[in-house]
Amino acid sequence: MSEAPLPDLFPDFETRHIETRSGSLFCRVGGQGQPLLLVHGYPQTHAMWHKVAPELAKRFTLVIPDLPGYGRSSIPPLSDDHAAYSKRAVADALVDLMLSLGHDRFTLVGHDRGARVSYRMALDHPDRLIKVAVLDILPTYDYWRRMDRAFALKIYHWAFLAQPAPFPDNLIAASADYYLDHTLASWTATKDLSAFHPDALAHYHAFFSQPDRIAATCEDYRAGATIDLDHDTADVEARHKIDVPLLALWGGAGIAQSGETPLDVWQRWASDVQGCAIGGGHFMAEENPEELLEKLLPFLKKAA
Template identity: 35%
Template sequence: MIQGAEPGYPATVFDDFRLDRVTVGDVSVRFRHGGAGPPVVLLHGHPRTHTTWHAVAPRLAREHTVVLPDLRGYGGSTLPTDRPGHTQSSKREMAGDVVRLMAHLGHDRFAVVGHDRGSLVAFRTAMDHPEAVTHLVIMDGLPVVEHLERTDVTFARAWWHWWFLGQTDKPAERVINADPDAWYETPGPEVIGAGNHADLWAALRNPAVVHGMCEDYRAGLRVDREHEEADRAAGRQVECPMLLLESEHDDLDLHGDPAKIWAPWLVRPLRHRVVDSGHHQAEERPVEVADAIGDFLRTAVR
């Protein structure tokens, strides 16, 4: 493993966190880790990197060992060669990365938190590895199949990027890489933190990362749905306690009450909390998010 900043990815302010890289399976994962106590892994969403957690992670590290990887294909983590059906970017493969990374660090049981696309990876980790996941926190996410089975003109209009990034006839990479600064709109460094902003934009201007993000969505419309359909048919459910953090000023409720949509997937009753935030909760309301996660991890008994 290595320590320190990597070329092309500016250092960010993570006091007492170590920046490392390790090969797990067929990918090289860039990650940070710090703190002490029961382990928790934080998984970012699209188009962010692990630095989106820069204001949440230090607060959780007061009581927990906190691990923050870049998902495969995102940020500084690699993506293997494309496979038929985009299976190299399935959430099952990403969940395997998480479990192997945590095992490498000596953690065979851990809590997992996921936001946006990271919520799909967190969900898959809990479904595929119930013996490893002690607690599950989902931030602004639903199972893919629940979205796709409810697709209508309202969903397609609001979440059109799913279809744009996920199609293959005219790859989205050509459009995005032609002018990533025009394609992606993010808050400035004064809002999301200078280090986080720099790290994010280093990734967004990297064609390999853009391809990795598109492959994530392509897998979501295909193999990830198949995995969830198989889970549902077999009656598999999340066994550990789960907390849903829903942004008050986003549209997770586009299909109705997200708590009711999640209920059939869970063995235990859902904990549900609304955060006074837009979509990027960790950047907009880090104290509230860290407090909610910390309270859940302390009080929800496996």
Template identity: 40%
Template sequence: MAPEITGFTRRRVTVADGVALTVATGGSGSPVVLLHGFPQTHLMWRHVAADLAADHTVICPDLRGYGGSDKPADVDGQTYSKRTMAADVVALARELGHDRFALAGHDRGALVAIRAGLDHPDVVTHLASLDVLPTLDMWDVLHGTSAAVGFHLYLMAQPPGLPEQLISGAADAFFGHFLDSWTTDPDALPADVRAEYLKASREAIPSIVADYRASAAIDVEHDEADRRAGNLLRMPVSVLQQDWGAALGFDAAARWRAWAPRLTHRTVSCGHFMAEEAPAEVVKTLRDLLAG
């Protein structure tokens, strides 16, 4: 039996024509939506969600293209844009009865959350990002040999065909590389959880690649348009980030501050999968944000 978030109920919710998301919900109170990262599913929030559910309605979807959610073919390069995926999240919350909500995302989910905050500022009341930079800044800071850490970004940015074929040929090795190398505490990813992530990723290779490909194309265009227009994240924003800014030679907090004037930025010492490695720290950050 696949692992679940204790006390949560899973359901399917239609969010767009031909697209339904699998979502786990629990608790009661003001709504908080939690978006997972790569190569994971909503299960990554199992510790954080269970805590927040004591006094919040917690909504944990699988993003389109991931986990148990639908995986439509990318026919126009926009099917997996963060704009499209953010619209999914807003539609999901509305279908569950919430016109406004707080939003937190990790990794890919954080990119969706950022886009939701820019596109739907009247809907997203608070925003938290775990261990990413906004898309435009991410590409800007990767250069030289230090960019090798992001080799997968460049691989999956290539035209359709080769990336999918290469990853399919060694899927568990590819996705397992990130699960193993991005964590400082292997016990944070128990065997059953790791197996669930690998299975979900094997079944979603075309859509995962399409998600990343969008981040090298249409997502950059959307960020550039917002930068030119002076659009900002005007809600309270909290960011937790590893200190990879120092390693790559940039000031992460300054990068974030250019997008989010009401910013709280903290560097943490755990690995990338911080909701699983340091859930108490993530919970405290989210509770402090929601209390603001």
């Protein structure tokens, strides 16, 4: 990470380091009200929530961590079975985090990889969740099942990042700034970096300049192609469903909207589902924070 201090995007929030079974997790804590856990995705950090956090903090106590291996959180070891980066292991660690902060039940909003952790937590720890929102994803099981030519070209990174270490890790590290900027821009509706505040980009570039963290993010995707898929498949075969209320939101020009309607997919996975598309691409918290809040707040405020 850059030695220069990073811009503080959450000036009214505490900075915490909480020990969990996945190591120390960095997080920001602020606001007032019922606990709300916000979980970022790839290739970002907790900084992605900076545009929506001030409004959410008026109504909720926000806990905004960096995922294991990302940002300023500990980096679990890589392994042949990728278990430390499974969404089950990460969900367990986030439960540890919330319990350490005194929250035995909470609401959860996740984007991208964080949304995969979120629906896994809803399946594994339904007693901990009041409700859950997933932003611009479909379940891992469904992504791999629909991997035809068109979808594979759209999400080529799923197969690339899942290649054995250290192949994708080293290729990305050789030109990390270019790879990061290309990835961020290509998943927006406008295909550029205009949605991202320079201070947020500073956070993303700082963590993505570290080869061990690049390797961790690849391991995240290796888990997605192996152990995460196994966990999803077991739930499908056992006909397990998410019982807590679930909101699915996706970008109209995002990744999840390709092919089958996301709401139709989520209705196979959860018993109480609502959702819709919003304007923009994949990074809705930064591309279209106003509409995201407009759709998210009624769901979050409604009693479960």
